[in-house]
Amino acid sequence: MAGTAAQPRTSGSQSLLSIGQVLSKLSPEFPDLTPSKLRFLEERQLVSPARTESGYRKFSSSDMDRLRFVLTMQRDHYLPLKIIRGYLTELDAGRSPELPGGVIPGASMLSTERKFSRDELIREAGANSMLLGDAISASLIVPADLFGDDAVAVLKSLVELQRSGIEPRHLRGFRAAAERELGLIENALMPVARRKDASSRARAAEMAREIAGQLEIVRSSLIRSALTRLDS
Incomplete structure (x- = not known):
């Protein structure tokens, strides 16, 4: 019909x-x-x-x-x-x-991101308030009323690193390095970002993820190379 x-x-x-x-x-x-x-x-x-x-x-x-x-x-x-x-x-x-980096699709698909209060975040990560405060002071975790799963993952990692004698203050350079990478991405996106239409914004967002992924590959390779030198 x-x-x-x-x-x-x-x-x-x-x-x-x-x-x-x-x-x-x-x-x-x-x-x-x-x-x-x-x-x-x-x-x-x-x-x-x-x-x-x-x-x-x-x-x-x-x-x-x-x-x-x-x-x-x-x-x-x-x-x-x-x-x-x-x-x-x-x-x-x-x-x-298989997806790169050990990503398990099922785990990501089954739940949406949770939100945690400060106390809930500390309990979930097995940390203490001093470690969280140090992480915020070192700009490793952004201060907020509610924290997401990323904050939990970071704080859990900081708990483990602390056991090896690595404190949040030792990682202050990570934030500076992230900002430098952001600057590289912003410069690369400038030609597309100048366009104000919605399609260009979507394209710029995807290009940013592509570039960030490539930078992560380079960073991981450098760390692996450094570890190889330590082993030898």
Whole structure:
């Protein structure tokens, strides 16, 4: 029949969602998600929503799962889209690929980021208030009323490092190094960042993750090389 929406690649059209409905469902978990970001992910072949005869995008439940996976891998593990797309391509082909850095997709997909008060953060990390205070003073943890999972991971690491005699004050240079890397990324993005349209902003955000991922590879390689010299 003329004017009837194209059928989805899922069972029944009732499960299809518009871009607005997708944003409504995912924005609480991913506040930076925008229509342009969704279109950008489609352009990069991370998701392939169905189209109505009028050309409107319609997202199935499997599309939603895929989007949530992509956004989670970006947010929690800073993985570039190229890496995520390669993983999904392998998965679609029936293979069992692995993500770099020991990332376990299931663990990231099962829960959203938790929030912790100061006392809850200290208990969760097995730390004490003095160590947290030192970490904040050394700019290793940003002061806040509520802390996320990143803060827990950092504080747990600081607990272990303290056992080896490494205190937060010894790591003050980490913040300076991070700021220098941010400066490199900002300079590299300048041509794209000058454009104010939403598509360019989404592209700049992805480029930033790509560059950060490459810098992480270089940093890890240097540390491995240094450890090799120690072993010898």
